Amino acid sequence: MNHVVPMVCASMFSILGGGSLGPEAPLVAICAALGGFVSRRVFKQRSRNVVRKHTLMGMAGALAAFFGSPLGGSLFALEVNSRFGIEYFEHTVEAIFSGEVCLVVFRALSGLPIGSIWIIAKPTLASANPVDVLTGAFIGLLGAGVAACFSSLHFKVMDVFGNMGLLVNSRAVYRGLLGGSVIVLLGMLIPHTMVRSLHIFSNAILRQLRNLSHHFFSFITIFLRRSITFFIFVSCVVLGRIRVPDHSDNGTGREPRIHSAYFWFNWI
Secondary structure, rough: OOOHHHHHHHHHHHHOOOOOOOHHHHHHHHHHHHHHHHHHHHOOOOOOHHHHHHHHHHHHHHHHHHHHHHHHHHHHHHOOOOOOOOOOHHHHHHHHHHHHHHHHHHHHHHHOOOOOOOOOOOOOOOOOOOHHHHHHHHHHHHHHHHHHHHHHHHHHHHHHHHHHHOOOOOHHHHHHHHHHHHHHHHHHHHHHHHHHHHHHHHHHHHHHHHHHHHHHHHHHHHHHHHHHHHHHHOOOOOOOOOOOOOOOOOOOOOOOOOOHHHHHHHOO
């Protein structure tokens, strides 16, 4: 849990700045940490298997709610942790249940329909032939090759960071600055990497900022109006130009004379 707040801040600013491929990875990590925290602190669990189950349920809920697919998201949460074949299959039922609940709650609170975030363009593929299957297999091999190259690059970068002494937690700030500088440089060379973050920022953040600025300036306008009115009223009272009405006639039989500014003040 000590890493949850830094992960939230770092992922939010990196996604908005175009420094991330998407919110999936930080979202899964944060929900996994919250699931383990609730298991240990709220339910007082000490069994490693039970804590692992609750952690996987948090991951499944995050992916199912984000992708809009409870079955695929939940199974994907179990898959990313499996390194030696099919693992953690004993938690499949709990993970799918958590994904279903989180998806329904998230879409209900957001006012969104329950459905996947991807849209398959029409016309859809009604059937396939062996050539299509072989083409898909070839594209899958290409994707696996790109993933292998990326993994190799990742380990080489980690070796460079280790030789520079940046993997120590005391130098985490310098590690982040170096990584952020490289990402900004890549964004300047390849602006397409910033398209997703710019779309998220323009559609979500700027709309909220416009609403906030509207309410802020409305409050400032009302506050200044009341302040000026109160200042004028107090000034008039001090100068003796008006007097607070007294509804008694003081034995004179005449109604007290009230300056029109008093009515203006009450109307304001």
